[in-house]
Structure formats: C-alpha cells, structure tokens
Amino acid sequence: MKQGIHPDYDTIKATCTCGNVIETRSTLKGELHLDVCSACHPFYTGQQKVVDTGGRIDKFKQRFGAVRRSK
Structure with a gap:
C-alpha cells in the first residue's frame, strides 16, 4: 500500500432513532x-x-377492469 493516500479508518458511533447505539469502524x-x-x-x-x-x-x-387479449 502507498503511504498517505488512504482515508483514516476510525471508530464511530451509529445512533438509531430507537435509541440504540452501535460502535463500528468507518472512514466517515x-x-x-x-x-x-x-x-x-x-x-x-x-x-x-x-x-x-x-x-x-x-x-x-x-x-380498471381486466383486459383480455385474444390471439
């Protein structure tokens, strides 16, 4: 891997509207x-x-009625 070109991959908290908090890793x-x-x-x-x-x-x-097509 080249040095200095990749984004940082850190731990973040994801919070749901129900109140559940999940710790995960992301580049965000x-x-x-x-x-x-x-x-x-x-x-x-x-x-x-x-x-x-x-x-x-x-x-x-x-x-809308069923439309039947004849062959």
Missing part, C-alpha cells in the same frame, strides 16, 4: 444517524405485518 468523520437498526426493524424483531396483496389486485381489477 463524526457520528452516523440511522432510521432503523437490527433492534427495531420488523424483520429482526418478528413483528412483521402481512400485506393483503390479493385485495389490492382485486380492487385494481374492479376499478
């Missing part, structure tokens, strides 16, 4: 503010919501 200066983290994201906490996509599709077909 200062603190990092996150919207979600593994402590509050629904995928990791097991509090996922099931979206009713079938109802949305039926509602769309009722509004």
Whole structure:
C-alpha cells in the first residue's frame, strides 16, 4: 500500500432513532444517524405485518377492469 493516500479508518458511533447505539469502524468523520437498526426493524424483531396483496389486485381489477387479449 502507498503511504498517505488512504482515508483514516476510525471508530464511530451509529445512533438509531430507537435509541440504540452501535460502535463500528468507518472512514466517515463524526457520528452516523440511522432510521432503523437490527433492534427495531420488523424483520429482526418478528413483528412483521402481512400485506393483503390479493385485495389490492382485486380492487385494481374492479376499478380498471381486466383486459383480455385474444390471439
């Protein structure tokens, strides 16, 4: 590696909106503010919501009609 051309790789604190603080290493200066983290994201906490996509599709077909094309 060449000396003096690489950015500094220091320890920073990443703070989530839920209050969780994570210490990590980065080339960024200062603190990092996150919207979600593994402590509050629904995928990791097991509090996922099931979206009713079938109802949305039926509602769309009722509004705009199903168009069938003949060959």
